[in-house]
Amino acid sequence: MVDLAHRGAVADTPGPATDELEAEVTADTAPVQASVDVAALGRRLLGSWADVRTRGRALAADPALHPVAGLSLDEQRERVLGQLHYLVEHGQVNRAFPVALGGHNDHGGNIAAFEELVAADPSLQIKSGVQWGLFGAAVLHLGTERHHRELLPDIMSLAIPGAFAMTEIGHGSDVASCATTATYDPETGEFDLHTPFRGAWKEYLGNAGKHGRAATVFAQLITGGVNHGVHCFYVPIRDENLDFLPGIGGEDDGLKGGLNGIDNGRLHFTHVRVPRENLLNRYGDVAPDGSYSSPIDSPGRRFFTMLGTLVQGRVSLDGAAAAVSAMGLAIAVTYGNQRRQFTAGSDDEVVLLDYQRHQRRIIPRLATAYAMNFAHDEFLVKFDAVFSGAADSDEDRQDLETLAAALKPLSTWAALDILQECREACGGAGFMAENRLVGLRADLDVYVTFEGDNNVLLQLVAKRLLSDFSAKFRHADAGALARYVARQTATRAYHGTGLRTLAQTVRDFGSTARSVQTLRDAGVQRELLTDRVETMITELAQRLRPAAKLPKAEAAALFNSQQNSLIEAARAHGELLQWEAFTRALDTIDDPGTHAVLTWLRDIFALGLIESHLEWYLIHSRLSPSRALAVGAYLERLITRVRPHAQDLVDAFGYDAAHLRATIATGVEAERQDEAREYYRAQREAGGAPIAEKSRAPKKR
Amino acid sequence: MVDLAHRGAVADTPGPATDELEAEVTADTAPVQASVDVAALGRRLLGSWADVRTRGRALAADPALHPVAGLSLDEQRERVLGQLHYLVEHGQVNRAFPVALGGHNDHGGNIAAFEELVAADPSLQIKSGVQWGLFGAAVLHLGTERHHRELLPDIMSLAIPGAFAMTEIGHGSDVASCATTATYDPETGEFDLHTPFRGAWKEYLGNAGKHGRAATVFAQLITGGVNHGVHCFYVPIRDENLDFLPGIGGEDDGLKGGLNGIDNGRLHFTHVRVPRENLLNRYGDVAPDGSYSSPIDSPGRRFFTMLGTLVQGRVSLDGAAAAVSAMGLAIAVTYGNQRRQFTAGSDDEVVLLDYQRHQRRIIPRLATAYAMNFAHDEFLVKFDAVFSGAADSDEDRQDLETLAAALKPLSTWAALDILQECREACGGAGFMAENRLVGLRADLDVYVTFEGDNNVLLQLVAKRLLSDFSAKFRHADAGALARYVARQTATRAYHGTGLRTLAQTVRDFGSTARSVQTLRDAGVQRELLTDRVETMITELAQRLRPAAKLPKAEAAALFNSQQNSLIEAARAHGELLQWEAFTRALDTIDDPGTHAVLTWLRDIFALGLIESHLEWYLIHSRLSPSRALAVGAYLERLITRVRPHAQDLVDAFGYDAAHLRATIATGVEAERQDEAREYYRAQREAGGAPIAEKSRAPKKR
Known part of the structure; x- marks a missing residue:
């Protein structure tokens, strides 16, 4: 589909001509003065x-x-x-x-x-x-x-602080297998809550270490000899003196990697009796005689419905990750615009953010933070629609779950990556607690594994993508799959916005600059990102197809052999969602100058994603080697374009000194640098500066 | 050089056939029973x-x-x-x-x-x-x-705890520009140490916050109106009551992201007088009359010689990073071999390390930890040779500096990556301080920016590589460069171990398995890794060539435009050094079973590096798309092979419970899991287990 010309060694593979790229970017944006309306963009980001x-x-x-x-x-x-x-x-x-x-x-x-x-x-x-x-x-x-x-x-009112006792030490992500039991006793009308072994202790529970007086405890509901699966029970755990009630035991988790303002702890139950009414019975109830009833017949669907009502944890972690990323970038960009180090051909030292490497470290992450922000707002709108009842069909709820499972991993991992790069970009100052970056990173660390381990969540996404895919091909054979792929490709070519266009451009014009320009086309970006998800899922579906006919253990082994690819496909899907949200957000930006800068930033986000998966695009012949080489060069150029607006872009996040509370983001560094430059300037003017030995003595080596 | 056949869409790009890979690995290793002699390997790792x-x-x-x-x-x-x-x-x-x-x-x-x-x-x-x-x-x-x-x-004897006062708040990595002055006064025979402005405060100094009674202070030595550059002075700073001496001031850095057992702090000097003899005068001295002398004429070389004597900081950080990586992996592998989650076609849940994704997260990092360990030992031998005087020529010292600047960044970054992945792989347990991973990571965090910021160090490496390169082509034109590249390539083909062989294999045999096998050839791995460094440096030299003729500012701008590529080239060089050390270490492993496992591990390290730069190999036509695709598949296969030996490989590092001190690495998890499995087994045998609702009721959806 794309021309893969034979390419020789080194001398044959230069990057795209710098001048052409330059001319193209300039021509492209000349009509609009790129500048950020910080106040307006700030309102949009809210x-x-x-x-x-x-x-x-x-x-x-x-x-x-x-x-x-x-x-x-x-x-x-x-x-x-x-x-x-x-x-x-x-x-x-x-x-x-x-x-x-x-x-x-x-x-x-x-x-x-x-x-x-x-x-x-x-x-x-x-x-x-x-x-x-x-x-x-x-x-x-x-x-x-x-x-x-x-x-x-x-x-x-916080009269009763409480713990959410779902996770067990032996079952973190696998809630359905939790081992705590709640056995109904029709004689007394009570549930007997019990922890059968050490692995079933409830673990990592906020408020359980010290302050909690009650807990919502997830346990296998057993009545009449039947296990109806995991249900939730309201269980008092401590008296007003904060001593454990009879049958309740626990331990304090003590010091953690972060979030040490929270008293996480462990709980266990030794035949603790609670009244039948303490079953939180919206999705399953037990009558006094012990008979079980539920509005949802399927135990599996009931379980997922119950868990689905708690999706808001993931929503809020996604939002918090976006917020803290923005804060970290605000600190690092402010410092990078003030701190100077090494001279480059003049008396003045260069501010860090004028170094190419520094820009490369910071600005693509700024693009990611914007993508996270815009994607999060759409996510929250979807959440609100489901929970307000405005759009809460089964499919809506499943979509929301999938969105949560795709976005929360990407944003929480990105937050750690951003905070760490920001901390390193601030050098030793970044390591000082007073500059906040290390503390924020330490606190956010656990976001990647709680409320659903990121790797586990991404597998849920991949399974959903696979089941959507297989729904189309429920009875299809490999031939049908191949025809589907061929048709998809043909359709793309017909619409003229896709890969064919990309290839055509190279052939028709033979100009690197012109063909690179194509990568800034939103349709092409969408096509490249979408195509990767679709292709990965199609390939996975083909490889997993035999599983249906295999014995259970062999099917599990086959599935396990594709686990890494499943997770990568899910990640690609999440990246596409972020890109789409960023792209939709561009339509809501009225100010032309802001629109120009944000479009560059969106392009940086897109090209950064494509660059990070470049080997995939090359192996799958979606990009030619010369085009692939242009991705990095073009990214560099866009980063240079956005660089003058970096401060505006972080200021627009709207966090002020009372939020950032980082000494290095207060302007103290600019004062220090100005004082130093003034000292040397005055010294030069007064003529009292010592002469450098090297400028006095003849050089010897 | 390598055949880049036109490749179609999805269906045309399968991975290499699993059976072929399987057969090949098995055939390759059948003669030797792979098994690790833990004690012997442990001795080797020391x-x-x-x-x-x-x-x-x-x-x-x-x-x-x-x-x-x-x-x-x-x-x-x-x-x-x-x-x-x-x-x-x-x-x-x-x-x-x-x-x-x-x-x-x-x-x-x-x-x-x-x-x-x-x-x-x-x-x-x-x-x-x-x-x-x-x-x-x-x-x-x-x-x-x-x-x-x-x-x-x-x-x-620690009677005088002291600070090493080199870094200034305004000049972290740029020591040559530090602003503290030491002006000699021949009247009194004293140096006047002075901090001219806030940016010149000495910063982040261990022992300066509280315990230090003296400091070795780096300052611009000025005598007779001439600045002879940075020299080091011994300066008492606190009296026996730990109160600052006259003219000395400072602040405590307070809480940091880690290493909080150390009292880092800031120091400043207001015309502090020290006797002339307090100049540490090995490389530069001032006579009573103020005349300056040095055994090294060039101020630049003198500066680098002085700094070079302090390279041991980087040596020890490299070693510590390797050690802590090994400890983190020992914790995570032990836990991953005990913790179970989710079933896969049987009653028992699966241990984490049997999941493909978990293996993918842990085992390549184990390979990296081995590479770091072996590279570090060679580094330490080199260091000892220089400092013992056994081999301390200027070139030896420069080689040592370059080695330090290449290895310390790679190992300290790898340590953070390894510790973080280990912490996430242990889930919530990984976030508990009692399991050590978060604390070790927090402490190691600053290793990537102190004793030379990693990005700055890698630039030094790249400059050395460039100057070695340009020494060969001091008067050469672009034509000579091109001929060099061509000759290099030809030489490789002639020797028959290089890229040509790789391409030939594909053409001659047309077998994926056979050609993949080539990637396990150490000569081919070396060639691929070496070629990448050489090509990157050659390309950089070509791009930077015009700098010599440009005005200072433009030359600086050109250099800056290649900064990111310079750093990537230096990283490639460091990776090659690690690979070479790992490969040399294989020759020292006598036990055939251990040798087989470590060879797999070395191959995982090599293929992991190649995979991480796959787009480069594709763009530069060093690997065909089908070969590139085989890299990942083959890596998966090797990881599966090493997996049964993972515990032995971490045990061989030789850290026991007294070092790891992580609750989850003590066997407590295996006890919990065994208890749980025994509970369920007994319940099944007794027939008293509740019936699952889903196995009782007809399924509905």
């Missing part, structure tokens, strides 16, 4: 719940909600608990709860506000999330009206 | 100073040298200071110092022992390094006999 976010961000600037350096573990935890009470006092925690109980039934706004707390302190965000987004949400979404009435007020 | 390391590692197992959880910042610092005294009392700190002063003049052994301390606590390693490897080494290597006699005894 997204669909801008007012809520603005208020939430103002709250996050409140020093009462900030961590204090040097506190002991106990003091940190008490401070964050106090901050939760402060949120209650300021009416910040009720948005998602029923109107009848003083809430607003506003699910999207609730998450938006909650995400803003990460700018105050990730421990505060997550401990709030445990209390109201997990413990409270389990009662809200898995319980029924009587639970709401009886339990939610104390949860909302 | 390297050239095995006895020293064995004793050092025994010492590192001593609880007196371990950190204690939950200490305040002050308590952590006092504990580590106490541990330094403990090292003194146990005679552990004198190896590098002169025999006359009770030392052993054993430079390699000193570093080997010092590196082992990282297994006790990275803070202990680094604070020891500050005291004896930087502060003490500056006096040793930059001072002369009178300094040794007068100053070293108190440094060796």
Whole structure:
């Protein structure tokens, strides 16, 4: 499809001519003066719940909600608990709860506000999330009206801090296999909650280490000798003196890699009896006589429906990851625009962000942060539609799950990558706690494995993609698949926006600059990214096809042999979703100068993705070697174009000094550099500078 | 050179046939039973100073040298200071110092022992390094006999803890531009040390925050109105009550991202007077009348010679990074071999390390850790040869510098990558401080930017490669370059071990399996890795050629436009060095079973490198698309082969429970899993297990 000319050695493979690239970028953008309207872009970045976010961000600037350096573990935890009470006092925690109980039934706004707390302190965000987004949400979404009435007020007011006891030490991601049992006893009308062995201890639970007085406990519901699968139970765990109730035991997780404002801990149950009514019975109930009933017949679908109501954890982690990435970049870009090191042909030293490598490290990550922000807002809109009931069909819920499983891994990994690169880009200063980057990274670290391990989530995405694919080919043979692929390709060529266009351009014009230009076409970018997902899934479907006919163990082995490819395909899908969100967002940018800069940034995002998978595009003949070489060169050029706008782009995120709280982002570095330059300038003018030995003595070697 | 056949869409690009790969690996290895002699391999991994390391590692197992959880910042610092005294009392700190002063003049052994301390606590390693490897080494290597006699005894005994005051807040990597001045006053026979502005404060100095009583201060030596460049001065900073002496000021750096057992801090000098004799005058001296003399005429060479004597910091960071990587992998592999999650066609759940993705995450990193270990030992031998005087020509010293600048960045970055992947591979357990991974990663974080920022070091490597290259072509034109490249290629083909062979194989046999086999040929691997470095440097030299004729600023701009490529070329060089060390190490493995496993591991390292740069090999026509596709498939296969030996391979590193001190690596997880499996087995046998609802009810959807 694409011409793969024979290419010789070194001298035959230069990059595209610099002048041509230059001319092309300039010509392309000459009519518009690229410049960022920071205020307008800032409003756009606040997204669909801008007012809520603005208020939430103002709250996050409140020093009462900030961590204090040097506190002991106990003091940190008490401070964050106090901050939760402060949120209650300021009416910040009720948005998602029923109107009848003083809430607003506003699910999207609730998450938006909650995400803003990460700018105050990730421990505060997550401990709030445990209390109201997990413990409270389990009662809200898995319980029924009587639970709401009886339990939610104390949860909302923090009278009862609680733990969300789902994960077991032996079953992190595999919730369906959790081993805690809840056996109904019709004699007493009680459930008997029991931990059968050490691996079934509930583990890593926020609020369980110290503050929790109750827990929503996930356990296998057994009644009449039948296991109806995992259900959730409301279980008091500590008395008012915070001593464990009879039958409850546990341990404190102690120090962690981050989030040390939260008292994570372990819980176990030795035949703990709770009344039948403590079953959160929205999706499954047990009558006094022990008979089980559920509005959902399929145990599998029931399980996923129950878990699906708790998707908001993933939504909010995605948003928090986007927010913290923006904060990290704001710190590093500000410092990189002020810190000088080494001279380059003049008296003045060069600011870090003028170095090509520094730009390469920072600016593509800035593009990723924008993509994450825009994708997150769409994700939140989808979440709100499902939870408000505006669009909550089974398919909507499945789409939301898949979106969560695709975006949360990408954004949380990206946040760690961004924070680490920012920390390194700030050198030793980046390692100082006072500059925040190390602390934020430490806190965000666990985001990649909690609320669904990233690798496990991506497998869910891949399975969904495969099942969508196989739905089209339920009874198809390999021939049908091949015809499908051929047809897809033909269709693309016909529409004239796809790969054929790309190849044609090379052949027809023979100009590197012209053909590179094609890569800036959004249709071509979409085609390249989409094609990769589709092809990967098609290949996987072909390889996995024999599984249906194999014995269970062999089928599992075949599936395992493709696990890595499955995860890579899911990641490609997530990247496409981010790209699409970024591209749709461009249509909402009215200011032409801002639009020009953001289009470059979107192109950087797209070309960065293509560059990171370049070997795939080459192996699959989607890009010719010369085109592939142009990707990197063109990326460099776009980065240079965006560089003057880097400060505006991070300023538009809207985090001010009260959020960043990083000494190096306060302007102190510019003051130091200005003082140094002034010192040397005055010395030169006064003529009192010592002469350098090397400029005095004749050089010898 | 390599056939790039036109390749169609999906269906036309399958991976190499699994059966062929399988047959080939099996055939290849059938004569030898692959198995690891853990004890013998363990001895080999201890390297050239095995006895020293064995004793050092025994010492590192001593609880007196371990950190204690939950200490305040002050308590952590006092504990580590106490541990330094403990090292003194146990005679552990004198190896590098002169025999006359009770030392052993054993430079390699000193570093080997010092590196082992990282297994006790990275803070202990680094604070020891500050005291004896930087502060003490500056006096040793930059001072002369009178300094040794007068100053070293108190440094060796820790009577005078000291700081190494090189870095300034405004000049991290650019030491030559540091702004602190030391102006000689012939009237009094003193140097006047002065900090002219805020950016010249000495920063991030271990021992400066609290414990340091003196410092070796780097400052511009000015005498008679001439600046002779950076020299080092011994400067008392605090009295016996730890109060600053007159003219000295400073601040405590406070909390950092890690290494919080060390009291880093800032220092500044307000016309502090020190006697003329406090100049560490080995490479430059000032007579009482103010006249300057040096055994090295060129100020540039003098500067680099002085800095070169301090290369041991980089040596020891490289070794520590290798050690901590091994520890992290020992924890994650042990856990991955015990922790079970999800079933795959049987009653038992699968251990994590049996999942393809988990193997893909862990085993290539295990190969990297081995490469780092072997490369480090060669590095240390080279270091010892230079510092013992056995081979210390200018060229030897330059080679050592280049080796340090190439290996330290690769190993310190790899350590962070390995520790992070290990932490994620252990899920929530990985985030608990009790399992060590987060703490080790936090401590190692700064290794990538201190003792030379990794990106800056790699630029030094690239410049050395370029100058070696241009030395061959000092007066050559582009034509000569092209002929060189052509000749190189021809030579390779002639020798029959190179790329030509690779291409021939494809053409001659047309068999994927057979051609893939070629990639396991060490000569082919060397050729592919070497060719990439040479080609990148040749391309860079061509692009930078015009710089010689350009005005200074334009030349700087041209250089900057290639900065990213320079760094990538240097990284490729470092990877080649690691591969070569790994390959040489194979020759020292006598046991055939161990040799077979380590050869697979070396191949995984090589193929992993090639895979990570696959787009380069494709663009430069060094690999055909079908060959490129085979790289990943073959890597998967080799990983599967090594997987059963993973535990042996981490056990051979020789870190035991007293070093790892990670709860999850103690066998506790295996106990939990066994208990759980026994519970379910007993339940099945007793017939008392509840029936699953889904196996009872007819399925509905």
